[in-house]
Amino acid sequence: xxxxxxxxxxxxxxxxxxxxxxxxxxxxxxxxxxxxxxxxxxxxxxxxxxxxxxxxxxxxxxxxxxxxxxxxxxxxxxxxxxxxxxxxxxxxxxxxxxxxxxxxxxxxxxxxxxxxxxxxxxxxxxxxxx
Amino acid sequence: xxxxxxxxxxxxxxxxxxxxxxxxxxxxxxxxxxxxxxxxxxxxxxxxxxxxxxxxxxxxxxxxxxxxxxxxxxxxxxxxxxxxxxxxxxxxxxxxxxxxxxxxxxxxxxxxxxxxxxxxxxxxxxxxxxxxxxxxxxxxxxxxxxxxxxxxxxxxxxxxxxxxxxxxxxxxxxxxxxxxxxxxxxxxxxxxxxxxxxxxxxxxxxxxxxxxxxxxxxxxxxxxxxxxxxxxxxxxxxxxxxxxxxxxxxxxxxxxxxxxxxxxxxxxxxxxxxxxxxxxxxxxxxxxxxxxxxxxxxxx
Numbered sequence: 001x002x003x004x005x006x007x008x009x010x011x012x013x014x015x016x017x018x019x020x021x022x023x024x025x026x027x028x029x030x031x032x033x034x035x036x037x038x039x040x041x042x043x044x045x046x047x048x049x050x051x052x053x054x055x056x057x058x059x060x061x062x063x064x065x066x067x068x069x070x071x072x073x074x075x076x077x078x079x080x081x082x083x084x085x086x087x088x089x090x091x092x093x094x095x096x097x098x099x100x101x102x103x104x105x106x107x108x109x110x111x112x113x114x115x116x117x118x119x120x121x122x123x124x125x126x127x128x129x130x
Numbered sequence: 131x132x133x134x135x136x137x138x139x140x141x142x143x144x145x146x147x148x149x150x151x152x153x154x155x156x157x158x159x160x161x162x163x164x165x166x167x168x169x170x171x172x173x174x175x176x177x178x179x180x181x182x183x184x185x186x187x188x189x190x191x192x193x194x195x196x197x198x199x200x201x202x203x204x205x206x207x208x209x210x211x212x213x214x215x216x217x218x219x220x221x222x223x224x225x226x227x228x229x230x231x232x233x234x235x236x237x238x239x240x241x242x243x244x245x246x247x248x249x250x251x252x253x254x255x256x257x258x259x260x261x262x263x264x265x266x267x268x269x270x271x272x273x274x275x276x277x278x279x280x281x282x283x284x285x286x287x288x289x290x291x292x293x294x295x296x297x298x299x300x301x302x303x304x305x306x307x308x309x310x311x312x313x314x315x316x317x318x319x320x321x322x323x324x325x326x327x328x329x330x331x332x333x334x335x336x337x338x339x340x341x342x343x344x345x346x347x348x349x350x351x352x353x354x355x356x357x358x359x360x361x362x363x364x365x366x367x368x369x370x371x372x373x374x375x376x377x378x379x380x381x382x383x384x385x386x387x388x389x390x391x392x393x394x395x396x397x398x399x400x401x402x403x404x405x406x407x408x409x410x411x412x413x414x415x416x417x418x419x420x421x422x423x424x425x426x427x428x429x430x
Contacts, residue, residue, distance in 0.1 A: 013331065043313070
C-alpha cells in the first residue's frame with residue numbers, strides 16, 4: 001500500500017490517509033480481504049504520528065471501508081466497501097469536471113462532448129474499427 | 131512522591147523573563163501532557179530557546195513557575211535532569227573525544243544508560259566509534275547528540291531545533307526518534323522547530339510563540355479544524371484589500387483573494403457576500419499558513 005503525504009496543501013494528514021485508502025479501494029488496487037499495515041508500521045513508513053494513523057483507520061472503520069479482526073489486524077471489508085460506488089463516482093466526477101472545463105475552454109459544446117464519449121466507447125469496444 | 135500519576139510532564143504558568151529591558155518571555159502558560167509529541171513553533175527570537183532553558187533549570191523563573199515531572203528544575207535539578215534527554219540547538223559535544231569515548235563518558239552520568247541500545251543507534255546512524263567528534267560532519271554531530279539523548283531512554287525527550295540546518299536523511303532519523311520515543315513506551319517528546327511541515331507530521335499538540343508570547347496552543351487537530359482558508363472571487367477587480375470579518379490574513383489582488391480565518395467561517399463568508407464576493411474554495415490551511423497568518427496579525 002503506497003500512500004503519499006503532502007503537508008503543503010493543508011488537508012489534515014489523517015484525511016489524506018483515509019482518502020487515499022478509499023481511492024485505492026475504489027480503483028480496485030486494494031481488494032476485499034486485503035490486510036492493511038498495522039498503525040505503527042504505517043506511521044513509521046509515512047513518518048507521521050501514530051495517533052494520526054489511528055484516527056484515519058477509525059474513520060475508515062466507521063465508513064465501513066475496513067474491518068478490524070480481533071487480535072489479528074485491519075482488513076479491507078468483505079462488502080467491497082459500501083462507499084466504493086459513491087467514491088468511484090466522486091473520483092469520476094472530478095475527472096468529468098476537468099474535462100468539461102477543458103471542453104469549454106476549447107469551445108466544444110457539452111452535446112458534442114457527449115457524442116465524442118460515445119464514439120470513443122464504441123471504438124474501445126471494437127478496437128479493429130478504430 | 132509518586133510522579134507517575136502526574137499527567138502533565140511540563141507545566142509552565144505565568145512565566146515572564148526580561149533580558150535587560152527586553153521582555154523575552156511574556157506570561158507563558160502551557161502544559162505538556164504525558165505520552166504525547168509536543169511541538170513548539172515560532173520564528174527566530176520568538177523565545178523558544180529561552181523557554182527551553184527554563185524547563186531545563188538553566189534559567190530561574192523571575193515571574194511565574196516551571197514544573198517538570200512535578201518538580202522545580204532549579205531547586206531539584208537531579209530529579210529533573212536525569213530524566214530528560216536533551217539535544218541543544220548548538221549540540222555542544224566535547225570536540226576532542228572519540229564517538230566511543232563520548233558514549234562511555236555519558237554513560238557515567240546515567241544509571242539507566244542502555245549500552246546495547248546505544249550500540250544499536252550507533253549502527254543505525256552509521257557513526258564510526260573511532261571517529262573524533264571534531265571531525266564529524268554536521269549531520270553526524272547531530273546524530274551523536276541525538277544518540278546520547280536517547281540511549282538512557284529518558285521519560286522526556288527535549289529537542290531544541292533538532293532539524294535546523296540538516297539534510298533530509300538526518301531529519302528523518304530525528305523525526306523517527308521522536309515518534310519511536312512516544313510510540314514505544316508512552317514517553318513524552320517536546321521539540322521546537324521552525325519547520326512547520328515537520329511539526330504537522332509528528333506533533334499531537336502545538337504551541338505557537340511570537341515575540342515572547344504563546345499566541346496559539348492546542349491539539350494539532352483542533353488548530354487545523356478551527357482555521358479556514360477561503361478563496362473569494364469578486365466580479366469586479368478590487369482596488370483595495372476587502373474587509374473580511376475575523377480574518378487573520380488577506381492576500382491577493384484583483385478578482386481573487388485568499389483569506390485565512392479562525393472560528394466563524396460563516397461570518398467571513400457573509401461579510402464578503404455583502405461586499406459582492408463569493409466563495410470559490412473552502413479548505414483547511416497548512417500549519418505553515420496558519421503560522422504566517424498569525425504572525426502577521428501580531429506584527430503591529
